[in-house]
Amino acid sequence: MQANSIATDFMMVALGIIMLGLGLSLTVADFKRVIVYPRAVIVGLVCQMFLLPAACALIAHAFGLPPELAVGLMLLAASPGGATANLFSHLARGDVALNITLTAVNSALTLITLPLIINLSMTHFMGEGRAVPMQFGKVLQVFAIVLGPVSLGMFIRSKRPSVALKLDKPIRLLSVAFLAALIAAAVYKDRANVGTYFQQVGSAALAFNLASMAVGYLVPLALRLPRKQAVAIGMEIGIHNGLLAMTIAMSPTLLANPTMAMPAAIYSLIMYFTAAAFGFFVTRGNAEAQDSSAVSPTPNSTPEKVS
Known part of the structure; x- marks a missing residue:
C-alpha cells in the first residue's frame, strides 16, 4: 500500500511539473492569436483531434496490436504536443x-478530448464495460492537476517574466528526468515482456509517428496553407507529449496499466530521430525552393536590350 501511495505521489508530481513547464511558456496572447491564424489553427486541431485518432486506430488494427497496446497507442494520439x-x-x-498557439489551445481542449478518446478506445479495443467511468471527482482531479499548474505557470510568466525565464531550463531538465524515470519504470515493471512489446508495437509506433508528421505536413499544404505553417503543424502533431501519456497510463489513480505506457515509451525514443529527419527534409526543400525562385526569371521579365 505504501509503495502504491509513493507511486501515486510521484506521478502527480511528474504531471504537475510537466504542466507547470507548459504554463511558463504560455501567455494570454497565445490564446488570442487564434484570431490571427484562425484557418491554420482549425486545420491543425482537425488533424490532431479527428484525422490522427482515425489513422492511429487503423494502424493499431493493421499491425494487429493486442488490446492494451492499442489503447496505449490511442492514448498517445490523444496527447498534445509541447x-x-x-x-x-x-x-x-x-x-x-x-506552434505555441496550437499547444495552448490543444492543451486546454485535452481536458475534454483525452478522457473521451481513452474511453472510446477502451470500449472499441477491449470490449464493452472496459471504459473508465467519468466520475465527477476524477474529472475534477484531472482538471486540477492539469489546469492548476498551467495557470500557475502562466501567472508567473505574466507577473515575473524573469522568474519564468530562470525556471524554464530547470523545469525542462526535470521533465526529461521524469521521462527517463517513467520509461525505466515501465520497462522494469514489464521487463519479462519488453522484448515482445518492442516486436509488437515498435513498428506500429514508427508507422504512427511517420503518419502523424505526414498528416500534419501534407494536409495543410493540400489546403494551401503557407509552408512555414505546414511545418509547424507537422511538428506539433508528430511530436506527442509521451511523458503525459505515460503518466496517465501508469498512475494508480488513473489507468494503472504499465502495458499501456509501452507505446508512449517506445514512441518517445523514436520521435526525436524522425523529427530531426523531417526537419532536415523540409529545411532542404525550403532552401531548394528559394534557390529555384532566385534563378528563375519572372513571367513579366524581358531580355535585356543589347546596344
Whole structure:
C-alpha cells in the first residue's frame, strides 16, 4: 500500500511539473492569436483531434496490436504536443508562434478530448464495460492537476517574466528526468515482456509517428496553407507529449496499466530521430525552393536590350 501511495505521489508530481513547464511558456496572447491564424489553427486541431485518432486506430488494427497496446497507442494520439515540438519547429524554420498557439489551445481542449478518446478506445479495443467511468471527482482531479499548474505557470510568466525565464531550463531538465524515470519504470515493471512489446508495437509506433508528421505536413499544404505553417503543424502533431501519456497510463489513480505506457515509451525514443529527419527534409526543400525562385526569371521579365 505504501509503495502504491509513493507511486501515486510521484506521478502527480511528474504531471504537475510537466504542466507547470507548459504554463511558463504560455501567455494570454497565445490564446488570442487564434484570431490571427484562425484557418491554420482549425486545420491543425482537425488533424490532431479527428484525422490522427482515425489513422492511429487503423494502424493499431493493421499491425494487429493486442488490446492494451492499442489503447496505449490511442492514448498517445490523444496527447498534445509541447515545448519539444516548438524547438524542432524553430530549427526547421516553421511558424513557432503557431506552434505555441496550437499547444495552448490543444492543451486546454485535452481536458475534454483525452478522457473521451481513452474511453472510446477502451470500449472499441477491449470490449464493452472496459471504459473508465467519468466520475465527477476524477474529472475534477484531472482538471486540477492539469489546469492548476498551467495557470500557475502562466501567472508567473505574466507577473515575473524573469522568474519564468530562470525556471524554464530547470523545469525542462526535470521533465526529461521524469521521462527517463517513467520509461525505466515501465520497462522494469514489464521487463519479462519488453522484448515482445518492442516486436509488437515498435513498428506500429514508427508507422504512427511517420503518419502523424505526414498528416500534419501534407494536409495543410493540400489546403494551401503557407509552408512555414505546414511545418509547424507537422511538428506539433508528430511530436506527442509521451511523458503525459505515460503518466496517465501508469498512475494508480488513473489507468494503472504499465502495458499501456509501452507505446508512449517506445514512441518517445523514436520521435526525436524522425523529427530531426523531417526537419532536415523540409529545411532542404525550403532552401531548394528559394534557390529555384532566385534563378528563375519572372513571367513579366524581358531580355535585356543589347546596344
